Amino acid sequence: MILWSSNRLSPSRTDMLLRRSLGLLTCLAASVVVFVIGFVLVESLPAFSEIELSRIISDDTWHPADPDNATFGLIPMLVGSFLVTFCALLWAAPLGISIAIANEFYPSRFMSPIVRRTTEIMAGIPSIVFGFWGLTTLVPLIANIQAPGQSLLAGSIVLGMMILPTIVLTTEQALHSLPNELAIAAAATGVGRFAFLWHVALPTCRGGILSGVVLGLARAIGETMAVLMVSGNIVQIPGSLFDPFRTITTNIALEMGYATQTHRTLLFLTAAILIAMVVPLMAVMQSLNTEQSHG
Amino acid sequence: MTCDSPIIRVNQLEVTYGEQVALRDLTLEIPQRQITALVGPSGCGKSTFLNTLNRLTDLLPDCKVSGSIQLNDVDILSAECDLYEIRRRVGMVFQKAVPFPLSIEKNLTLPLSEHGLPRSEQQKLAQQALKDVGLWDEVKDRLKKPAMNLSGGQQQRLCIARALALNPEVLLLDEPCSALDPIASRVVENLIVSLRKRMTIVIVTHNLAQAKRIANHMAIFWIRNGAGTVIEQGPAAALFLNPREAVAQEYLSGTCG
Numbered sequence: 376m377i378l379w380s381s382n383r384l385s386p387s388r389t390d391m392l393l394r395r396s397l398g399l400l401t402c403l404a405a406s407v408v409v410f411v412i413g414f415v416l417v418e419s420l421p422a423f424s425e426i427e428l429s430r431i432i433s434d435d436t437w438h439p440a441d442p443d444n445a446t447f448g449l450i451p452m453l454v455g456s457f458l459v460t461f462c463a464l465l466w467a468a469p470l471g472i473s474i475a476i477a478n479e480f481y482p483s484r485f486m487s488p489i490v491r492r493t494t495e496i497m498a499g500i501p502s503i504v505f506g507f508w509g510l511t512t513l514v515p516l517i518a519n520i521q522a523p524g525q526s527l528l529a530g531s532i533v534l535g536m537m538i539l540p541t542i543v544l545t546t547e548q549a550l551h552s553l554p555n556e557l558a559i560a561a562a563a564t565g566v567g568r569f570a571f572l573w574h575v576a577l578p579t580c581r582g583g584i585l586s587g588v589v590l591g592l593a594r595a596i597g598e599t600m601a602v603l604m605v606s607g608n609i610v611q612i613p614g615s616l617f618d619p620f621r622t623i624t625t626n627i628a629l630e631m632g633y634a635t636q637t638h639r640t641l642l643f644l645t646a647a648i649l650i651a652m653v654v655p656l657m658a659v660m661q662s663l664n665t666e667q668s669h670g
Numbered sequence: 671m672t673c674d675s676p677i678i679r680v681n682q683l684e685v686t687y688g689e690q691v692a693l694r695d696l697t698l699e700i701p702q703r704q705i706t707a708l709v710g711p712s713g714c715g716k717s718t719f720l721n722t723l724n725r726l727t728d729l730l731p732d733c734k735v736s737g738s739i740q741l742n743d744v745d746i747l748s749a750e751c752d753l754y755e756i757r758r759r760v761g762m763v764f765q766k767a768v769p770f771p772l773s774i775e776k777n778l779t780l781p782l783s784e785h786g787l788p789r790s791e792q793q794k795l796a797q798q799a800l801k802d803v804g805l806w807d808e809v810k811d812r813l814k815k816p817a818m819n820l821s822g823g824q825q826q827r828l829c830i831a832r833a834l835a836l837n838p839e840v841l842l843l844d845e846p847c848s849a850l851d852p853i854a855s856r857v858v859e860n861l862i863v864s865l866r867k868r869m870t871i872v873i874v875t876h877n878l879a880q881a882k883r884i885a886n887h888m889a890i891f892w893i894r895n896g897a898g899t900v901i902e903q904g905p906a907a908a909l910f911l912n913p914r915e916a917v918a919q920e921y922l923s924g925t926c927g
Binding site: 556557561 | 724768780784
């Protein structure tokens, strides 16, 4: 890597001007993030004085607006978020990685371009469309097996479909970045396609593939609209794949419109918790990517 | 011109990439347990020719090869011939050292396990190959460390060891020294000479001095009618002294090419 940060390299006036203005723009972009996080934190701060904070864990139910007997249990929704993300990853990650491997290592002249194009289109479909499809097609299908249909299963299928392209495209990119010479060297020593894939390509690209999975994970945790439409939105810890549930993101979307006072503060606290969950994931992804590029 | 006991006989070889003819009417004999140097200007098909000898040309989608290449009694180009077998018998080392991004040991054992050798055998052969290339003493304490941490010369010797571990009959080398510094290059060159007793070596080189130093046999590649071919071949010493073709004479004396 060239040391572009060295001043001696570009002493000219235009370079300095560009450097200053780019610096300013960078600060501007970064400050947006700082302001958003700061705003959420400031708005959620009163929660610490208004209620006993341990109640978000100890309360079983969520009735924050009840004037007589308010409860503030966030656990069912945190579990809901976690479970639906986990179940989505459980099928989307292996499938996505497999699709990418098939595209790169076992390409078919007919199928691969179709799969690739489909994946790219899937990546661009707005989440509300996935949700709408889930609500009108998937939910009735699941309801045929077990009512009500709006369930953890529906949520994880819809979410999985949304993160699938992310995982496919990132994995493909990682596998594609392997130098051609490696494959040729493998062929020259009689190392076959599968052995090359298993012993060389996958271990080498582990960082890139994992970062795709983490990116999918982060998207799945944050997804709101699609899940809102198929999850049933009942605040409970789902006992089976067919039970309805509510995630912390959909909770904010559902209640922000009318929430006041403590209720509103608590929703901001939920948002803060969400940020606290996603930021470490992004950090993990960053470090995985660095590991990849340093080989 | 023919030679004694050729291990490889190439007859009327033609290689095309789509519309473009890379090699045409190439006929060549490669003598057993000698070093054959392939020389000639860039772009006249030396590397392409090397790639046909262990069918790496199969990897290129629109590459067509016709003619015949006999390795002892096997026709390398025939559809029935076992590719794994060919690549075990004909090893290859490239200009740029390409170790697998794995441990030093795994670099050697992976091809061995692919060829179905038991684990105990793999380690023995890997160790022997490292000794053969003079790398054993340098790496014996860090066999599990990444091969990428080795120096350029060490990586190239590791790649040679990887090819040697399979105990090939023929070793193809595509400018193995051109990316190395003179000292590392010297080490690799001496290694190549020492391998001559054990196997047939075919080396592409742009370094005529190197060809002069190490080659027993030599083939000069040139472009004729828009495609590469061998214009002259024979014992290296005789060829350097007295080439028949005028262009070969100019090339070898350094006035053209």
